[in-house]
Amino acid sequence: MVSISKKDLFQAKLTGNLINLENQLQNYFTNSNNLSDFTQDETKNNLHTLTKIYLYQRKYDEAKQLINSILEAKITLLGEENHEVVFILENLAFITYLETYYPFFQDATEAKKLYLKLLAIQKQLYGQNSLKIVQTLIVIGVISTQQEAPAFLAQALHICDSTLTDNDIELAYFLWQIGSALFDKCYFFGAESSELEYIEVVLTESLEICQKYLPESHPLFISCMINLAEAKHHLTHYESAEKLLRKSLAEYEKRFYPFHPQIFNLRYNLIVNLQMQSKHEELVELKKIQDNYREYHEKRIKGIVFSVPDVDTTLYPIEDILTEEDQELDFDFANEYQKMIEKQREYLSQDNFYVANSLENSAYENLRKSELFLLNEVETLFLRALQIKGKILGHNHDEVLDILASLAYVYELQQDQDSYELCSQEIAKLKMTK
Numbered sequence: 001m002v003s004i005s006k007k008d009l010f011q012a013k014l015t016g017n018l019i020n021l022e023n024q025l026q027n028y029f030t031n032s033n034n035l036s037d038f039t040q041d042e043t044k045n046n047l048h049t050l051t052k053i054y055l056y057q058r059k060y061d062e063a064k065q066l067i068n069s070i071l072e073a074k075i076t077l078l079g080e081e082n083h084e085v086v087f088i089l090e091n092l093a094f095i096t097y098l099e100t101y102y103p104f105f106q107d108a109t110e111a112k113k114l115y116l117k118l119l120a121i122q123k124q125l126y127g128q129n130s131l132k133i134v135q136t137l138i139v140i141g142v143i144s145t146q147q148e149a150p151a152f153l154a155q156a157l158h159i160c161d162s163t164l165t166d167n168d169i170e171l172a173y174f175l176w177q178i179g180s181a182l183f184d185k186c187y188f189f190g191a192e193s194s195e196l197e198y199i200e201v202v203l204t205e206s207l208e209i210c211q212k213y214l215p216e217s218h219p220l221f222i223s224c225m226i227n228l229a230e231a232k233h234h235l236t237h238y239e240s241a242e243k244l245l246r247k248s249l250a251e252y253e254k255r256f257y258p259f260h261p262q263i264f265n266l267r268y269n270l271i272v273n274l275q276m277q278s279k280h281e282e283l284v285e286l287k288k289i290q291d292n293y294r295e296y297h298e299k300r301i302k303g304i305v306f307s308v309p310d311v312d313t314t315l316y317p318i319e320d321i322l323t324e325e326d327q328e329l330d331f332d333f334a335n336e337y338q339k340m341i342e343k344q345r346e347y348l349s350q351d352n353f354y355v356a357n358s359l360e361n362s363a364y365e366n367l368r369k370s371e372l373f374l375l376n377e378v379e380t381l382f383l384r385a386l387q388i389k390g391k392i393l394g395h396n397h398d399e400v401l402d403i404l405a406s407l408a409y410v411y412e413l414q415q416d417q418d419s420y421e422l423c424s425q426e427i428a429k430l431k432m433t434k
Contacts, residue, residue: 002028002046006418009049014426016387018053025050029070044087051091056380058345060099067092081124089118097143098377112143129159131170138177146185153178157202169213169220175206176220180227196235203228219413222251226266226368233269238277245270255409257402258289259296261364267293351388359385360403367410375414382407396430404430 002024012018025046047070054063071088078084097111119136126132137156141149157178164171179202186195207224214221229244249266256263267290274283348355363381366374386403393399404427411420 003042004046004049007422009053010419010422010426012053013056013383014386014390016383018056022050022053022057025053026066029066047088047091051095052376055095055098055376056383058380060095063095064092064099067095081121083125086118086121086125089114089121093118093139094376097139101374101377108143112140115140115143129162131159131163134159134174138174138181141178142181149185150182153182167209167212169209172206172209172213172220172224175202175209176224176227179203179206179231180223183227183231196231200228200231200235203231216247217251217254219409222248223413230269233273233276236276238273242270242273242277245273256405257398259293260402261361262367264290264293265364265368348384351391353389353392356385356388356392359388360406363406375410379407379410382410396433401427401430 004021004024009021012021028046029050047067051063051067054060067088071085071092074082074085074088093111093114096114097108100106100108100111115136119133119140122130122133122136134156137152137159141152141156144152156174160171160174160178164174179199182195182202183199186199203224207221207228210218210221210224216222225244225248229241229248232238232241232244245266249263249270252260252263252266267286271283271286271290274280274286348359359381363378363385366378366381382403386400386407389397389400389403404423408420408423408427411417411423
């Protein structure tokens with residue numbers, strides 16, 4: 001049996017040295033004797049770990065090829081409607097979706113087909129109203145169009161309300177995801193007031209559970225407050241939104257450095273809120289802090305604050321900029337889009353501050369969306385930014401420590417206590433070397 005400890009995986013993630021672990025797990029799964037072992041937790045954990053290792057390295061094709069081979073062998077052996085097939089299909093659908101997500105959001109049709117197939121098998125195995133299908137329904141809702149999404153999310157909400165009690169943290173997680181997914185759909189397509197009121201009820205219920213059983217510093221608690229504040233703001237419940245924004249901002253300021261992008265976003269939302277209430281006197285200090293952040297951010301992008309003159313912060317080489325003649329040509333989307341993706345991925349493989357900051361900003365944006373299954377993508381983006389900045393700045397630099405703090409926040413939100421503690425220990429150890 002292959003056994004990879006949480007500590008081994010954590011250190012490999014920080015350094016980017018994942019090849020050895022990948023090889024161990026590949027050898028394990030290429031042994032045909034292991035195909036019948038998915039009833040064992042260790043085999044399940046190994047497949048899940050290997051899937052994540054592929055994701056950290058963005059080896060989507062290798063991951064899909066391996067998981068597909070295991071899936072086909074398992075279906076041949078046991079048939080399609082089987083608990084082990086469900087577990088393997090979950091991994092395949094998950095990695096197929098994330099492949100389309102970054103750096104450009106692409107067509108998720110293939111991933112949606114896999115999730116719908118997974119949903120059909122889950123319903124056959126577990127029943128129409130089983131909690132085991134809730135996360136699948138939420139993911140399908142996120143992938144679907146504005147018109148299709150509410151039906152899947154409403155079904156997920158019905159199962160939660162009829163199955164879970166009001167003191168269950170799991171219910172709070174599901175409600176948070178459902179409400180946030182609905183809000184994103186409504187936000188971009190012009191929501192009716194009634195839709196927002198429905199979202200407000202869902203997120204309020206989630207927050208009430210958090211208030212009973214979690215500290216205000218818990219990431220789920222903070223995320224609920226932030227999303228509920230945004231919903232209330234759009235409903236013109238400005239005073240209620242202001243209270244939630246101030247609490248969220250205070251908790252973030254305790255956890256992160258003053259110029260953290262998420263703090264900047266919260267402060268901006270609070271400024272807009274106060275403007276809507278005509279609280280002009282309270283805006284002066286907030287705007288001053290915000291202006292200081294903008295100045296800092298401009299220097300950060302240029303590499304000035306790091307005193308490293310050789311850092312390349314150019315987004316694209318000058319020769320890649322289109323000429324006037326090029327701009328007149330018709331853009332062949334079908335042929336050129338994949339080239340754009342490959343070019344962007346090639347650029348993101350570079351080690352410079354602009355890339356690191358772009359990765360961080362994407363991570364914060366994904367984190368804002370409050371889609372629990374995207375936290376693996378958030379973790380991947382933070383890890384890549386961490387590796388770049390660790391090389392350039394040194395591992396005990398404040399910027400690096402702050403990314404580690406963001407990682408710890410993600411692990412806490414995932415309820416991955418082991419990784420959270422390892423991350424906290426790493427932060428404490430590096431602070432001792434400053």
